[in-house]
Amino acid sequence: MKQGQDAYQVAQPQAETKLPDQYKIGQGDELSLAVFGEPDLSAAKLVVDEAGRIQVPLVGSVVVAGMSPDEATKAIQNRLGSRYLRDPQVTLNVTTAAEKLVSVEGQVNHAGSYPITPNTTLLGAIAMAQSPTRIAKLDETMLFRNVNGQRMVARFDIKRIRAGIDPDPQVFAGDVIVVGFSQSKSIYRDIISMAGLLNVLTRF
Template sequence: MAARAKKPLLALAFVLIGLGLSACANKRGGPIPYDVPDFVAPDAAKPAPPGMDYRLAPGDTISIIVFRVEDLSRDYEIDPSGNIAVPLIGSVPVAGMTTPEIQQVVRERLSERYLRNPDVTVTVKNAASRVVTVDGSVRNPGAYPTTNEMTLVKAVALARGTDEFSNPRRVAVFRTVKGQRMAAAFDLTAIRRGQAPDPEIYPGDVVVVDGSRNRQVFRDLLNTLPLLALFRPW
């Protein structure tokens, strides 16, 4: 009898714990500020696949050619965290770098353990100047073409909306302003209820929806930002 009585109590306890976790997860907070009064437009996107002075951004695709090493010679798309995954040397942070700088990093890493004086060439294959990247707790993360009237709600809708693990009250937008990577947080729930304005989203922006399964995405992106590069109220 005692064992039978414990089962409903245990079940109730698990339900209450689950509700408590859900309530804690679905709230505002974190290091990225909300209600930023001057969330300015990003730097003007370069109109064409650029030259050697172009600084790469998430969503761009580069071509790496390592002379006489076919397994390494291919195209690499920069992920939302600003990295590329290269065989042998692993994840390489390249966002904000030029092609000559990437060449030097890849050459040095290959020289450390694998190749002697490797001949490396890096070129920009596609500059994703007209796409917005939506990542985190959405149903279909990826890079999507932007329109002239793109907003945060529309950007999340392109990724088929938030998933069951999301915290829509904590959505970050990362963009480059005056040469610096910056970020601001938004409450998607308040926006959908008409309690807050729906901010404009620009080509090159990275939108990340917080969620219990995607906290690492937030941490990786925050690590790419200087402390003073967060948007803050003035």
């Protein structure tokens, strides 16, 4: 698990993150594929599956998630050109973009999946879940992300980010945010709740 400055190797700070020049293909996107002069290899609708792959005629399974359409086009073109066609002319387009979601779990008021934009940050995603609960452990906020096929986790301190001490990292589709649980706060609130109940019982 990455934490402190190392956590930003998993999730780069927004201030240091350049927005992509092109759209990045993601799970659930619908694509169209055209191979010039090869109608049998073209496809009007290819859906990116949960593994980030599409099934390309003749070539088979190709990972395209995280690529721009141009990058995916070159990948398919290279696959076709290496074994099947001479100088293939390939065009890949995103016809329907799937909604991009991030999951927010743990000690937030309304856990769930929320749509994000290219500008959404960690604090913004937590705000969509209507902020942490009173027993949240803000310095144990975990961000889970798939990086190059590996599941990575980074730990952040929301208090430091709110104070402007640490950068607010950008979040991406498929990320899972888990806000930690403070045992000491929970016990304190239990005591307060019990004291309130005892007072009520005493009065009656």
